[in-house]
Amino acid sequence: MFFDSNTIIFVIVNHMNTIPVHININPELYKKNPESSDLGKRIITKSIEMIHEIGFEDFTFKKLGVEITSNESSIYRYFESKHMLLVYLINWYWSWLEYRLAYKIQNIKSPKEKLEIAVDLLVQEVINDNDFSSINEVLLHKIIVDESSKAYHTKSVDTENEKGFFKCYKRVVGRVSELVLEYNPDFEFPHMLISTVIEGAHQQRYFSQHLPSLTDFEKGKNNIVRFYTNLVFKALNIS
Amino acid sequence: MFFDSNTIIFVIVNHMNTIPVHININPELYKKNPESSDLGKRIITKSIEMIHEIGFEDFTFKKLGVEITSNESSIYRYFESKHMLLVYLINWYWSWLEYRLAYKIQNIKSPKEKLEIAVDLLVQEVINDNDFSSINEVLLHKIIVDESSKAYHTKSVDTENEKGFFKCYKRVVGRVSELVLEYNPDFEFPHMLISTVIEGAHQQRYFSQHLPSLTDFEKGKNNIVRFYTNLVFKALNIS
DNA sequence: ACTTAAATAATAGTATTACTATTGTTTTTT
DNA sequence: AAAAAACAATAGTAATACTATTATTTAAGT
Numbered sequence: 068m069f070f071d072s073n074t075i076i077f078v079i080v081n082h083m084n085t086i087p088v089h090i091n092i093n094p095e096l097y098k099k100n101p102e103s104s105d106l107g108k109r110i111i112t113k114s115i116e117m118i119h120e121i122g123f124e125d126f127t128f129k130k131l132g133v134e135i136t137s138n139e140s141s142i143y144r145y146f147e148s149k150h151m152l153l154v155y156l157i158n159w160y161w162s163w164l165e166y167r168l169a170y171k172i173q174n175i176k177s178p179k180e181k182l183e184i185a186v187d188l189l190v191q192e193v194i195n196d197n198d199f200s201s202i203n204e205v206l207l208h209k210i211i212v213d214e215s216s217k218a219y220h221t222k223s224v225d226t227e228n229e230k231g232f233f234k235c236y237k238r239v240v241g242r243v244s245e246l247v248l249e250y251n252p253d254f255e256f257p258h259m260l261i262s263t264v265i266e267g268a269h270q271q272r273y274f275s276q277h278l279p280s281l282t283d284f285e286k287g288k289n290n291i292v293r294f295y296t297n298l299v300f301k302a303l304n305i306s
Numbered sequence: 307m308f309f310d311s312n313t314i315i316f317v318i319v320n321h322m323n324t325i326p327v328h329i330n331i332n333p334e335l336y337k338k339n340p341e342s343s344d345l346g347k348r349i350i351t352k353s354i355e356m357i358h359e360i361g362f363e364d365f366t367f368k369k370l371g372v373e374i375t376s377n378e379s380s381i382y383r384y385f386e387s388k389h390m391l392l393v394y395l396i397n398w399y400w401s402w403l404e405y406r407l408a409y410k411i412q413n414i415k416s417p418k419e420k421l422e423i424a425v426d427l428l429v430q431e432v433i434n435d436n437d438f439s440s441i442n443e444v445l446l447h448k449i450i451v452d453e454s455s456k457a458y459h460t461k462s463v464d465t466e467n468e469k470g471f472f473k474c475y476k477r478v479v480g481r482v483s484e485l486v487l488e489y490n491p492d493f494e495f496p497h498m499l500i501s502t503v504i505e506g507a508h509q510q511r512y513f514s515q516h517l518p519s520l521t522d523f524e525k526g527k528n529n530i531v532r533f534y535t536n537l538v539f540k541a542l543n544i545s
Numbered sequence: 546a547c548t549t550a551a552a553t554a555a556t557a558g559t560a561t562t563a564c565t566a567t568t569g570t571t572t573t574t575t
Numbered sequence: 576a577a578a579a580a581a582c583a584a585t586a587g588t589a590a591t592a593c594t595a596t597t598a599t600t601t602a603a604g605t
Contacts, residue, residue: 099581106582122461127562138583140565148563216455222361224516237519255522256533259510262520263537266509267502274501277463280476281501283494294495298502301540338552345553366591377554379594387592 090162093231096155099145101201107145108201109135114152119206123153123214153218154232159202160211161235164188168242178249183296185243189261190268190295212269240265251303260302264295329401332470335394338384340440346384347440348374353391358445362392362453392457393471398441399450400474403427407481417488422535424482428500429507429534451508479504490542499541503534 094100101107113135118126128149132139146152168188172181193208219233227233244257254260271291275284284290333339340346352374357365367388371378385391407427411420432447458472466472483496493499510530514523523529 104581125461128564129562132583138585139563140584141582143564144581213459216459219517220452220455220512222364228517233517237517240520256529258520258522259529259533260537262509262513263502263506267506270501270505271498273459278458278467278472278476281479281497283497290495290498294498298499298537298541301543302537304540343552367593368591371554377556378592379555380553382593383552 090159090166092155092158092162093234095230096151096158096232097146098143101145101155106135106137106141109137110142110145110152111156112201112203115156115203115206115210118153118156118210118214123149123210123217150218150221153214154227156207156210157215157218158232158235160204160207161239163202163204165235165239165242168239172246178246182243182246182250182299185246186264186296186299187292189239189243189265190292192272212272215269216266247299247303251305253305254303260299264299268295329398329405331394331397331401332473334469335390335397335471336385337382340384340394345374345376345380348376349381349384349391350395351440351442354395354442354445354449357392357395357449357453362388362449362456389457389460392453393466395446395449396454396457397471397474399443399446400478402441402443404474404478404481407478411485417485421482421485421489421538424485425503425535425538426531428478428482428504429531431511451511454508455505486538486542490544492544493542499538503538507534 092100099107101111110131114126114131117131117134121130126149128142129139132142146155168185171184171188175181175184193205196204219227221227240258240261243261247254247257247260268291271282271284271294274281275291282290283294338346340350349370353365353370356370356373360369365388367381368378371381385394407424410423410427414420414423432444435443458466460466479497479500482500486493486496486499507530510521510523510533513520514530521529522533
């Protein structure tokens with residue numbers, strides 16, 4: 068049985084809310100698979116907590132080593148650099164999202180409904196999902212919002228892109244763009260629309276916390292989801 | 307005569323293309339005004355070139371010192387840190403944009419036309435504008451596209467926001483949001499719409515260079531401007 | 546022209562970061 | 576019980592992002 072790297076392997080267990088899922092990450096992103104050992108899992112779990120808490124710039128492998136009562140040098144046996152760890156986490160997130168998307172739309176026929184579900188998934192806050200494995204998805208989503216742009220705003224984007232570091236993200240944009248075209252085959256800019264929505268939603272969440280005058284965020288009113296859902300369907304309706 | 311910090315002072319000279327304009331930057335952003343000396347101007351001119359060329363992370367005051375045949379320590383007398391220099395440049399850009407916006411819509415009555423002009427200004431590429439002063443606006447715009455998110459994705463956003471470091475940007479979003487409401491007073495999310503358009507357009511330009519599959523960019527077809535102009539007016543038309 | 550002050554340049558030094566390399570000590574596997 | 580793999584501890588490196596001090600040049604005032 069073959070899977071290309073970054074393939075999602077999943078098993079949907081009927082009539083259950085908790086779905087055993089294994090998210091397979093491109094082995095080029097790590098030196099040793101962190102899923103393969105207890106130390107590796109602690110690295111992932113704690114790094115998510117720490118990056119969320121102190122921010123990516125202040126996060127170091129030395130500090131992480133102290134927190135997991137291990138050593139800086141041991142962490143380097145799993146990840147080449149803290150940048151690679153961030154890239155790993157981001158890929159994990161997008162693989163997980165792709166899996167949830169496939170699951171949620173699997174039995175739905177209506178293109179409109181499928182697109183609605185997709186947009187909601189892309190812009191909605193992540194709520195506690197009985198975090199399976201070593202990953203706290205709620206915190207991971209916050210890292211995506213706060214830090215993910217740092218993964219591709221680097222001098223090395225181009226070479227890293229060639230190596231497939233952003234594959235998962237690009238695949239999600241590709242899949243949802245297909246849903247856009249299913250709904251309106253004449254729309255000229257499906258990728259722009261979807262990447263605008265994804266990045267926009269993340270930024271609006273960030274702005275709502277730090278630069279609220281750039282938003283019209285109001286707590287409990289779901290404005291971000293309402294705004295982007297509206298935006299998508301107004302953009303796609305033939306005027 | 308009083309001006310609050312970050313106020314734009316401008317003199318519009320009739321029947322001329324080149325408009326003498328003085329962009330006034332919040333003095334809290336620098337230790338010594340770089341406009342006040344030859345060395346200061348060289349710092350600005352060369353830092354724009356260097357940040358554009360090698361990226362913000364690899365840019366250092368030491369390297370800049372070599373390039374302008376001056377010294378690292380002398381640059382520190384103008385700017386507290388390279389971060390503050392970036393914030394300065396970003397404020398300069400938004401002040402300049404606010405000035406151009408005011409100039410372009412000054413005699414226009416139609417709310418629709420005003421908004422069209424504003425959106426075009428926000429998302430269009432910057433073309434060579436007889437660069438007055440020590441600033442190459444074309445390169446500066448590229449820095450905004452590539453690097454500006456680094457100015458506010460930091461641990462210190464909140465305190466810096468309180469100090470007014472992002473005032474110019476917020477004011478542009480505010481003004482254009484007013485134009486949105488002039489055109490459609492019932493629209494619920496003017497700030498979200500405008501900040502989405504601004505940041506989105508920057509990202510699409512970045513993606514078009516580095517992650518083109520996230521866009522539908524085609525050279526010479528002005529897709530970014532067409533996409534965002536459409537998006538705005540479709541979002542604002544009462545369905 | 547002379548003094549003073551201001552601006553700039555040169556040098557040195559610091560703490561921290563993002564690593565690499567080496568060696569020793571546990572665990573785990575066979 | 577031996578061999579291998581994993582991990583921990585330590586040391587070391589080049590670079591960064593600064594600060595501090597001193598020396599030199601340039602400009603300004605009288």
